[in-house]
Each structure stands twice: as C-alpha cells, then as structure tokens.
Amino acid sequence: MAYDLEFEKPLADLEKKLTTLQRKGEKLKPEEQRQIKALEAELREKTAEIYSKLTSWQCVQVARHKDRPYTVDYIKLMCEDYFELRGDRRFGDDRAIQGGLAVIDGRTVMLIGHQKGRDTREKMECSFGLAHPEGYRKALRLMRQAEKFGMPIVTLIDTSGASPDLASEERGQSQAIAENLLVMAGLKVPVVAVIIGEGGSGGALALGVANRVLMLEFAIYTVAAPEAAASILWRDTIYASQAAEAMKVDAKSLYQLGLVDELIPEPLGGAHRNHAEAAKALKAAILKHLDELAALNQEQLVQQRFEKFRAVGKFAVGDPVAVR
Amino acid sequence: MSDLTSADAQRAQAPDDLQPQGSRSIPGNLAVKCPKCRELLYGKDWEKNLKTCPRCSYHFRLSARERIDLLLDEGSFQEIDSNLLSVDPLNFVSRSQSYQAKLREEREKTGLNEAVIAGTGTIEGLPLALAVMDFAFIGGSMGSVVGEKVTRAIERALADRSALLIISTSGGARMQEGMFSLLQMAKTSAALTRLSEARVPYISLLTDPTTGGISASFAFLGDVILAEPGALIGFAGPRVIEQFMHQRLPADTNTAEFVLAHGMLDAVVPRRLLRPTLARLLRMYAGSKVKSVTH
Numbered sequence: 001m002a003y004d005l006e007f008e009k010p011l012a013d014l015e016k017k018l019t020t021l022q023r024k025g026e027k028l029k030p031e032e033q034r035q036i037k038a039l040e041a042e043l044r045e046k047t048a049e050i051y052s053k054l055t056s057w058q059c060v061q062v063a064r065h066k067d068r069p070y071t072v073d074y075i076k077l078m079c080e081d082y083f084e085l086r087g088d089r090r091f092g093d094d095r096a097i098q099g100g101l102a103v104i105d106g107r108t109v110m111l112i113g114h115q116k117g118r119d120t121r122e123k124m125e126c127s128f129g130l131a132h133p134e135g136y137r138k139a140l141r142l143m144r145q146a147e148k149f150g151m152p153i154v155t156l157i158d159t160s161g162a163s164p165d166l167a168s169e170e171r172g173q174s175q176a177i178a179e180n181l182l183v184m185a186g187l188k189v190p191v192v193a194v195i196i197g198e199g200g201s202g203g204a205l206a207l208g209v210a211n212r213v214l215m216l217e218f219a220i221y222t223v224a225a226p227e228a229a230a231s232i233l234w235r236d237t238i239y240a241s242q243a244a245e246a247m248k249v250d251a252k253s254l255y256q257l258g259l260v261d262e263l264i265p266e267p268l269g270g271a272h273r274n275h276a277e278a279a280k281a282l283k284a285a286i287l288k289h290l291d292e293l294a295a296l297n298q299e300q301l302v303q304q305r306f307e308k309f310r311a312v313g314k315f316a317v318g319d320p321v322a323v324r
Numbered sequence: 325m326s327d328l329t330s331a332d333a334q335r336a337q338a339p340d341d342l343q344p345q346g347s348r349s350i351p352g353n354l355a356v357k358c359p360k361c362r363e364l365l366y367g368k369d370w371e372k373n374l375k376t377c378p379r380c381s382y383h384f385r386l387s388a389r390e391r392i393d394l395l396l397d398e399g400s401f402q403e404i405d406s407n408l409l410s411v412d413p414l415n416f417v418s419r420s421q422s423y424q425a426k427l428r429e430e431r432e433k434t435g436l437n438e439a440v441i442a443g444t445g446t447i448e449g450l451p452l453a454l455a456v457m458d459f460a461f462i463g464g465s466m467g468s469v470v471g472e473k474v475t476r477a478i479e480r481a482l483a484d485r486s487a488l489l490i491i492s493t494s495g496g497a498r499m500q501e502g503m504f505s506l507l508q509m510a511k512t513s514a515a516l517t518r519l520s521e522a523r524v525p526y527i528s529l530l531t532d533p534t535t536g537g538i539s540a541s542f543a544f545l546g547d548v549i550l551a552e553p554g555a556l557i558g559f560a561g562p563r564v565i566e567q568f569m570h571q572r573l574p575a576d577t578n579t580a581e582f583v584l585a586h587g588m589l590d591a592v593v594p595r596r597l598l599r600p601t602l603a604r605l606l607r608m609y610a611g612s613k614v615k616s617v618t619h
Contacts, residue, residue, distance in 0.1 A: 162540075164560035164568045169578055172588045173559035174539035181513035182545055186521070201497070201506060202540040202559075209510045223506040223537075229499045233418040246416050247502040257413070259503050309514050310475070312507040313468035314413040 057241035059250035062218040067272040071113030077279030094135030110146035113156030130163035133176035155207040162203030184209035190293035215251040222249040388458035400445040423500040442477040448603035453481035454489040464494035467501040471508025478515040492543040496536020509541035525609040551580035
C-alpha cells in the first residue's frame, strides 16, 4: 500500500528505495539484503515517529483515507455471525447506515454503523456515508428492538455528516436526528459508540449518545467539517487545516479534554495499513466495555449515560453584564 | 455545525437596512423597509404591528427580550442563570480574532450575556419555564452556556412540573467551542427525555432562522411544535443544499410553511396570535389543574 498522504512523503521515499532493491529479487548481494533489513527498520521507526505526532489536520486525512476500514469491514473481521436488518419500515433502506444482529465473542449485540462505501458503485449506493432521515430512523428501529430483547448496542460512527439534500429536508432530517438523541438517552441497555473514522457533527452524534464513547487513535470527531468551519470563520475553505487545529478534532485532543472515554490504538501507520489488526483492537475494546457495563442494571445504565452527557460543558459563573 | 454557509451566515446577519435591531437600540426608527415586499413602513406602525409587515406579513426578527415582553404576563418574568458566562475551552483563534475577544465584542454589541435568556413566568396566569434564544448573539449559536441554560430551563420545568417553552432561533452549534458545542445537543435532548418521562408538556416555537444543531436537537422535540410564518427552518441552510445538489431550490424550501406541509410542525402561527395560542395550549395541557388557577 502506497504512502499517499502528503505528510507521509519521507515514508514514500524510503519505500521507493526499498522496492527498488526488492525488485532485484534473487540477484541481491548480501550487502543489499542487509540494506533492505535496515531500510525496513527505518521505515517502521519513521512511520511510528510520524504517526506519534500527527496534527489535527493530518488525523483528518488519515480518518478519511480511502483504504480505511469501514463498518462492513469491521463486521466481517469481528463478528462470528451477522444478519443485516434493513429498512426503517416507513420509507426506505438507507445504505449509508447499516446494522443488524451481530455475534461477537459468542454474544448477540445490535451493531449499527455508517458505511461510506469502498468502490464508486458502493459509494453511490451508500451516499458516501451521508445518511438520510430513513437511515437514522432505521437505526432507531434497531435500537428499540435491541432494548426490547435486552441486547447491548454497538455503534460504529464514520460519516462526514448527515446528508444536506432537499429530499432529506422534506422527510425531516432534523427531526430524525433529534429523535435519536432523545431515545438513545433513555435506552435501558448498554450502548457503546466508537468513532472509527470521521465523526461529522449531528449526523455522527445521532449514533453517539452512548454509555461509552471510544475513538480509534486517528479518528476525528467534530462539530463541523473543517472545510465548513473554514468557510464561515475564515471565509475560505483553504483554511480547513487551521480550522481543524482550532477546533481540536483529533482523538488525542478530545481525550485530553475529557470528551472521549478511551482511545483504541491503531496499527502502525494507521488502520488502513492493517484491517485485521485494527479490527482485533476494536473488538477487544468493545468487549472490555460491554463487560464493564454488564455490571450495571437498567436504571444505572440510563443514569450513567445521562450524567455523562449532562456534565459536558465549560463555563464560568460570574457577574452578569447589566442587561437593560 | 456548519449548517449555514458563509453566504447564509452573512444573509442571516442581515444588513442594517434590512434588519433593524429593535426599537431599544435604534430609538429613532422613523421608517423601515420590508425586505420581502420592499414596502416602506412607518416605524411606529411597524412596531404597533409587532414588527411584521402589514402588506406581506413578513415577520422581522425579534430579540429575546422583545419576545419575552410580547408573550409573558407583564412583570411575571423571573430570569434564571443570567450569571453563566462563556469561557474559551479550546483557546480558539480564527483569522487573528480570538473567541474571547469575539465574546466581549458580542456582549457589548447586544447587551446580552449569551444567545439565550432563561427563566420562569406566566402567560394568562399559567406558569411556565422558558428559554428564549437571541439570534443577535453570534447567530444564536449553541455553546456550553446556551446548552447549560436550556438544560437548566428544562430541569426547572421538571422541578416545578410546569410547562416548558423554548423559543429557538439559531444557525446551529457554536464552532468556537468545538465538540463541547456538539455535545450540548445530546445534553439538552437527554434532559428532555426526563421531562417527557415525567409527562411535563414542552412547547417548541421555531423562529427565523432555526437550523443545524438546534433544529436537530431540542427544537424538534416538542410535544407541540409551532413556527412563525416564513421562518427559515431546516437541518441545512438553503445555500448548503444548493451547493450540495448543484441545483436551484424552489423559493419556499425550508420555510415554516414547507416544514408544516411535510408533517414536521403542528402549526404556523402569526405573531399576533402567539400569546393567545400559547395560553390555549398551556390551559389544555394543564387540564384539570387549570381550575385551581385563580386570578
């Protein structure tokens, strides 16, 4: 897999040297074989070094990487069995949010996630992960069913936002998202949400009112797409990188701000370099938190989730400005 | 949330000739031009008409104070949590302006502490808890303080078991507070889950404009959802939709009337009917309790 992000330039150069040597195949001299070993080690070290100090904007690029594992990939890699439940029973089946009964480590959970789509055809089918009201309403249907059967809910969040199209407005995009927030806050089963790639504003939060909110190491979670924030506050989308830094959209910053419960480490060079390893870490984290939450009864689950979100916010208590 | 593009935001922040700031800030409003039908309105008539155009019924924006004065029984309003002030949790700077400086500037400009005023009061003697947003303060955007004040107004309604009224006007979540802002959507909604379980009625009034994170949280969670005529209401602003779809939208897209026609509202209520309408609703939801109200 090529190193194709701009900050990966030094890695791409190393890799080029490496492949030039490797192409020689059996004709390699012992000296050159040693060189390969050294280059490989250097590549690993350099990758680790670069990825240990990514900026917010660099995380945005990794989170959006075209080869990053998506919900469907994780389902295939993590679940022993999966039966997709489709449609909102009201309008249609939005492929931008998919979910169903999933067996993870012998237990059945309701797994729901955004799906961006890998190739062009799938991307079109999934609207690039921009969900419509029927997607959120399907998610709601599945969550209510999970509650009915006492199943834990796991959501995988990966969207640049809810779809801003006319048909979605006609069918009540705002209402659909709002209702998810309301209902999720009262669910009597454990809910674990993981931001696996992009957590884009309300469209992400609509699957995010959980007892535990986890993020993959290089995922992002943001109030507005950096480009959108740049267009409003900097008056030009070319300032997207500044907007990303200013809003602190990267997982590490959000963890430091206390807005995320845990970071899930990604494979060397990002989840896109090793889907299987990424899925293994994700699965382990989900199971750990499901185990912990299993100790809480229904009332405690609702209470813990409420308190978690009730506590969010930073403000001062001071003398009010004299208002007229 | 980025629900208004810069074009929308600029339009929303409306040039002065289109959007007078209210009689208090501009004492000598001799004449006002209706932005919709271009009619020149005599200032005093316009105010008597509750800042609506007599010709085309265009509803000008009102400040939170004006709305409280318009809707509540005189002298009944008791403000709560006016001492909550925004801080700058991310040390946010854009285009060389810090969020701190922006906050100071907005406080001076508007005479408000924040984009919402919360409190308790009565309408025709019927008690309620309320939160009223003000678009003049950073586009009515929701950061930690707006979220906290709205949440506390909800909790006040819950504690008093009195009806809740939230009057929304907002471009969405406040970007300068990043994820703290986005999560206010979850916080306010979670408080409403409790209010709903306690069977305390919540009336949501949407005014121009109500978009983004506000519409996608508490604004669309009312037991009754009302809107003023012509108000821009939606998840995305019209410019965002046009850019996304690469096509022009019909003129009525995301107006209150559009939203009503698509089944997302209970009624579009002209401004002069708001107070009696709210009173009727409060009375109906109060049911038998209303019999004990004496005044």
